[in-house]
Amino acid sequence: MTDVSLGFLADRLPSDRLSLDPTDRAEYDADWGRSGGDPDVVVWPESTDEVAAVLAACDERGVPVTPYAAGSGIEGAALATTGGVTLDTTRMDGVGPVRPDDLQMDVAPGAVGGDVEAAAADRGLVCPPFPQSAAFSTIGGMVATGASGTQTVKYGEVGDWVLGLEAVLADGTVIETGSRARKSSSGYDLTALLVGSEGTLAVVTRVTLALAPEPRARRAGRATFETLDDATAAVARVVREGVDVATLELVDPLTARMASAHADADVPPDPSVYVEIHDGTEAGADAEATRCESVLSAAGGAVSFADDPAEMERIWAARRQAVDAIKTWDPDRTPLTVGDVTVPIGSFPEMVRSVRSIGAEYGFDVPAFGHAGDGNVHYAVLVDPDDPDEVARGKEASDRIVERALALEGTSTGEHGVGLGKQSYMSDEHGAAVGAMRAVKDALDPNGTLNPETALPPAQ
Amino acid sequence: MTDVSLGFLADRLPSDRLSLDPTDRAEYDADWGRSGGDPDVVVWPESTDEVAAVLAACDERGVPVTPYAAGSGIEGAALATTGGVTLDTTRMDGVGPVRPDDLQMDVAPGAVGGDVEAAAADRGLVCPPFPQSAAFSTIGGMVATGASGTQTVKYGEVGDWVLGLEAVLADGTVIETGSRARKSSSGYDLTALLVGSEGTLAVVTRVTLALAPEPRARRAGRATFETLDDATAAVARVVREGVDVATLELVDPLTARMASAHADADVPPDPSVYVEIHDGTEAGADAEATRCESVLSAAGGAVSFADDPAEMERIWAARRQAVDAIKTWDPDRTPLTVGDVTVPIGSFPEMVRSVRSIGAEYGFDVPAFGHAGDGNVHYAVLVDPDDPDEVARGKEASDRIVERALALEGTSTGEHGVGLGKQSYMSDEHGAAVGAMRAVKDALDPNGTLNPETALPPAQ
Numbered sequence: 072m073t074d075v076s077l078g079f080l081a082d083r084l085p086s087d088r089l090s091l092d093p094t095d096r097a098e099y100d101a102d103w104g105r106s107g108g109d110p111d112v113v114v115w116p117e118s119t120d121e122v123a124a125v126l127a128a129c130d131e132r133g134v135p136v137t138p139y140a141a142g143s144g145i146e147g148a149a150l151a152t153t154g155g156v157t158l159d160t161t162r163m164d165g166v167g168p169v170r171p172d173d174l175q176m177d178v179a180p181g182a183v184g185g186d187v188e189a190a191a192a193d194r195g196l197v198c199p200p201f202p203q204s205a206a207f208s209t210i211g212g213m214v215a216t217g218a219s220g221t222q223t224v225k226y227g228e229v230g231d232w233v234l235g236l237e238a239v240l241a242d243g244t245v246i247e248t249g250s251r252a253r254k255s256s257s258g259y260d261l262t263a264l265l266v267g268s269e270g271t272l273a274v275v276t277r278v279t280l281a282l283a284p285e286p287r288a289r290r291a292g293r294a295t296f297e298t299l300d301d302a303t304a305a306v307a308r309v310v311r312e313g314v315d316v317a318t319l320e321l322v323d324p325l326t327a328r329m330a331s332a333h334a335d336a337d338v339p340p341d342p343s344v345y346v347e348i349h350d351g352t353e354a355g356a357d358a359e360a361t362r363c364e365s366v367l368s369a370a371g372g373a374v375s376f377a378d379d380p381a382e383m384e385r386i387w388a389a390r391r392q393a394v395d396a397i398k399t400w401d402p403d404r405t406p407l408t409v410g411d412v413t414v415p416i417g418s419f420p421e422m423v424r425s426v427r428s429i430g431a432e433y434g435f436d437v438p439a440f441g442h443a444g445d446g447n448v449h450y451a452v453l454v455d456p457d458d459p460d461e462v463a464r465g466k467e468a469s470d471r472i473v474e475r476a477l478a479l480e481g482t483s484t485g486e487h488g489v490g491l492g493k494q495s496y497m498s499d500e501h502g503a504a505v506g507a508m509r510a511v512k513d514a515l516d517p518n519g520t521l522n523p524e525t526a527l528p529p530a531q
Numbered sequence: 532m533t534d535v536s537l538g539f540l541a542d543r544l545p546s547d548r549l550s551l552d553p554t555d556r557a558e559y560d561a562d563w564g565r566s567g568g569d570p571d572v573v574v575w576p577e578s579t580d581e582v583a584a585v586l587a588a589c590d591e592r593g594v595p596v597t598p599y600a601a602g603s604g605i606e607g608a609a610l611a612t613t614g615g616v617t618l619d620t621t622r623m624d625g626v627g628p629v630r631p632d633d634l635q636m637d638v639a640p641g642a643v644g645g646d647v648e649a650a651a652a653d654r655g656l657v658c659p660p661f662p663q664s665a666a667f668s669t670i671g672g673m674v675a676t677g678a679s680g681t682q683t684v685k686y687g688e689v690g691d692w693v694l695g696l697e698a699v700l701a702d703g704t705v706i707e708t709g710s711r712a713r714k715s716s717s718g719y720d721l722t723a724l725l726v727g728s729e730g731t732l733a734v735v736t737r738v739t740l741a742l743a744p745e746p747r748a749r750r751a752g753r754a755t756f757e758t759l760d761d762a763t764a765a766v767a768r769v770v771r772e773g774v775d776v777a778t779l780e781l782v783d784p785l786t787a788r789m790a791s792a793h794a795d796a797d798v799p800p801d802p803s804v805y806v807e808i809h810d811g812t813e814a815g816a817d818a819e820a821t822r823c824e825s826v827l828s829a830a831g832g833a834v835s836f837a838d839d840p841a842e843m844e845r846i847w848a849a850r851r852q853a854v855d856a857i858k859t860w861d862p863d864r865t866p867l868t869v870g871d872v873t874v875p876i877g878s879f880p881e882m883v884r885s886v887r888s889i890g891a892e893y894g895f896d897v898p899a900f901g902h903a904g905d906g907n908v909h910y911a912v913l914v915d916p917d918d919p920d921e922v923a924r925g926k927e928a929s930d931r932i933v934e935r936a937l938a939l940e941g942t943s944t945g946e947h948g949v950g951l952g953k954q955s956y957m958s959d960e961h962g963a964a965v966g967a968m969r970a971v972k973d974a975l976d977p978n979g980t981l982n983p984e985t986a987l988p989p990a991q
Contacts, residue, residue: 247964255944257960258957259986264971287773446713503704511719
C-alpha cells in the first residue's frame with residue numbers, strides 16, 4: 072500500500088477534481104466480475120492536461136495510477152489493488168465532431184458507446200464492432216480491454232476501427248499515435264500496442280474511430296438443432312463456407328432456459344444458432360440469407376429468417392440478456408467467472424464439448440454461449456460463494472476450461488481482457504513472449520506507475 | 532563500418548550458409564527503390580535455430596544484422612548500410628500446412644506470395660490483402676513492411692490477416708506472438724507491434740496467416756471521367772456511400788499513357804476509376820455492381836462492367852503494369868521515388884490535386900494512381916539522375932507532396948514502409964510518439980543489433 076498525501080495532487084487540480092472520501096473511494100473497489108480495488112485518492116480529470124499533470128506528479132513520487140471508467144469490465148483490469156490513485160475518465164466524455172466525409176469521429180475516453188452510436192447514427196453511420204455492453208461501457212474501456220462484440224465476425228474488433236489515439240505516458244508525455252488515414256506503414260503501430268494494454272502503458276485521452284455507412288439491408292434468423300454438437304458443427308460450417316454473416320451466435324439449452332426464466336420469454340430450449348446478415352442491397356441480403364439458410368439446413372438446423380424489425384428484435388432479445396440471466400438464475404449461486412476463451416473455428420465444436428464435460432465432471436451446470444463465429448465461447452461457473460469447497464472446485468473447473476482452450480491453440484481471453492482474472496494463464500499462453508511484453512512495459516513505464524498489478528504476471 | 536570476422540559465424544553454421552564473397556555481397560546493395568547496402572557477410576539460415584544462433588552471436592559482439600528477402604521493397608528498409616550481416620531469409624520458404632477448417636496456414640518468411648496463393652487455392656482459399664508484387668515478394672517482407680494491396684479497401688492490410696508470428700529477438704530469444712484464434716485480448720499485441728517494424732525489433736521466422744474462402748462471384752468495371760477532379764470525387768463518393776467494393780483504383784491520364792506505351796495496349800487516356808466487386812452470391816454481385824454503377828454514373832462517370840473473366844482481365848491489365856510502365860517511360864529519367872502517401876478519404880481529391888500542382892510547379896510530369904479507395908496516392912517523380920539540379924528539385928517536390936499529405940492529417944507512407952526513404956518525415960508525422968517508438972526499440976534490441984539505421988530517426 073502506497074502512502075498518498077493529497078497535497079501534491081491538490082496543487083495541480085481544481086478542488087472538484089479529486090476526493091479522499093472513503094465513500095467515493097469505495098465506489099472503485101470492484102468491476103462486474105472482480106473486486107479488490109482500494110484507491111487512496113480518486114481523481115476526475117477533465118482534460119488531457121489534467122491527466123498529464125496527475126501522471127507526471129505521481130510518476131515522480133512512485134504513486135500508482137489506475138485508470139477507471141464505467142467499471143463494466145469482468146476481469147478486474149481497472150482495480151487499484153496497490154492503492155494510489157484511481158483516475159476516473161468519465162468526465163472526459165466528449166463525442167465528435169463526426170467527420171462524415173472521412174467516415175470517422177473523435178471520441179473522448181469516458182464517452183459511452185451508446186452516445187457514440189447516437190452521434191454516428193445522426194449522420195447515417197455506425198461503428199459496428201462494439202460489445203453488447205456499449206449502452207453503458209466507455210470507448211476508453213473498450214480500447215483498453217481490446218473489446219469486440221457480436222458483429223466482430225464480419226467487422227473485426229474495436230481495435231481494428233481505431234485509426235489513432237492521443238494518450239499520456241506514465242511520465243506525463245502526451246503522444247499521438249496513428250493518423251487519420253485508413254492505413255499506414257509509418258513507424259511502429261503504437262495504436263495497436265496500446266489497444267488491449269489495459270491502461271498499463273498509457274492513459275488514452277482521445278480515440279479516433281473509423282465509421283461505416285449503416286448497412287442498407289438486414290436479415291436475422293435462428294436455427295435450432297437436435298444436439299449441441301450439431302449446432303456447433305453448423306457454426307463451423309457456416310464460417311468454413313464463407314457465408315457473409317454479420318453475427319453468428321450460439322445459445323445452448325441451459326442458457327436458453329436461463330434466458331426464458333429471466334425475461335419471462337419463450338426461448339426455445341433447443342441448441343440454437345442466431346445469425347444476422349448485412350448487405351448493401353435488398354437483393355443481396357435475400358440471396359445471402361438463402362445461402363446461409365441452406366448451409367444451416369444441410370447441417371441439420373430448423374431455420375427461420377425474419378425480415379421485419381420487430382420480428383428481428385424478438386429473435387435477438389433472448390441472446391442479448393444471457394449475461395443478466397446467468398447472474399439471476401440461482402439466488403444462492405454467483406458466477407465465479409464469465410469466461411470467454413476463443414479457439415480456432417475448426418476446434419469450436421470440441422471446445423464447447425469440453426466446457427460441458429468439464430462442468431459435468433466437477434458437478435456444475437455450465438452454460439455455454441457466445442460469439443460462435445469467432446470461435447469464442449462464453450461460459451459461467453456458478454458457485455455458492457459461501458461454500459469454500461464449491462468455490463475451490465469451481466476455480467479448478469475454470470482452470471481446466473482455459474487449459475483446454477490453450478491446448479487447442481486458442482487464447483485465454485477473446486475479448487474480456489487479462490486484468491487480475493487471467494494473469495495466471497499468461498505464462499502458459501505466451502511463453503517467452505511475456506518477457507518481451509515486460510520489456511515493453513518497463514520501457515514505457517519505467518517506474519511501474521500505470522496500473523502496476525494487472526495484465527502481466529509479476530516481474531521475476 | 533563494422534569489422535566482421537567470419538570466424539564466430541562459421542563456427543555456428545554449416546559452410547553453405549554464409550559468404551564473404553564480394554559478388555554475393557553486392558547482390559544486397561539495393562532494393563527496387565534505394566541503394567546503399569554494404570554487408571560484410573551474407574548468411575542464408577535454413578531454420579529458426581540458425582537465425583537464433585546468428586543473432587545471439589552478433590548481438591554479443593555488436594555486429595549489426597539486417598534481414599533481407601526478395602529485395603522488392605521501395606524505401607530501402609532491408610539495406611545493410613552499416614555493414615555487418617545481411618540475413619537472407621529466402622531459404623526458409625516453407626508453405627503450409629494449410630488448415631482449411633481453421634481458415635489459416637503457416638508460412639515461412641522467405642515464401643513468396645504467389646506460392647502461398649497457390650497452396651491456399653488448392654483448398655479453395657485466398658489471402659486477399661497481398662500487394663501486387665505478391666508474385667515475387669515474400670511473406671516476411673510483407674509483414675516487415677506492413678504491406679497492403681488493391682483489395683485492402685474491402686479486406687484490410689496484410690497485418691490484419693496475421694494471427695500470430697514466431698520471431699527471434701536480437702539476443703536470440705525465440706518468441707511466439709498471438710494465437711491461432713481469430714481474436715484475442717490476451718496480453719500486449721506483439722504481433723501488431725512486429726508487423727511494419729521492418730526487421731528492427733525481431734526477425735520473423737513463421738507467419739500464421741488467416742485465409743478466406745474464394746469469393747463466389749466477382750464483377751469488374753471501369754468508369755472514365757472528363758476531369759481528374761470528377762474521378763477523385765467519384766472515388767470519395769463510392770466510399771462515403773459504403774458501396775462494398777473489393778478494389779477501387781485510380782489511373783490518371785499520364786499513368787494511362789505510360790501504361791498504353793508500355794503494354795502496347797489501348798488504355799483510355801481519360802481519368803479512370805477501376806472497381807471490382809466480390810460477393811457470396813451471383814445475385815448479390817449483380818445488385819452491388821448495379822449500385823456501384825449508379826453511384827459512379829451520378830458522379831459523372833461513363834461506366835462499363837464486365838462479367839466474364841477474360842474481359843475482367845483486360846480491364847485490369849493496364850492498372851497492374853503501372854509501376855513497370857513508369858520505370859520504362861523515359862529512358863533518360865528514373866523515378867526518384869514511387870511514393871504512397873495516404874490521406875483521409877474526404878481529402879483524397881485534394882491530395883491528388885496537390886500532387887499534380889506541386890509537380891507542375893517544379894516542372895515535372897507526375898503520374899498519380901493507386902489504391903484510391905484507401906485514400907492512397909501513388910506518384911512518381913521522374914528525374915534525370917545525372918542532373919544534380921533536377922534531382923534536387925525532384926527531392927524538393929517529393930518533400931512538398933509528403934508535407935501536404937501530413938497537413939491533410941494523412942501518413943507519409945500507406946504501404947511501402949519507412950526504410951531510409953521516409954525516415955526524415957517521421958518526427959513531423961509522429962512528434963513525441965517517436966520517443967515512445969525509440970523506447971520500444973531500445974527495450975527489445977538494447978544493443979541496436981537489428982537493422983539499426985532504418986525506420987526511426989537516429990537517437991538523439
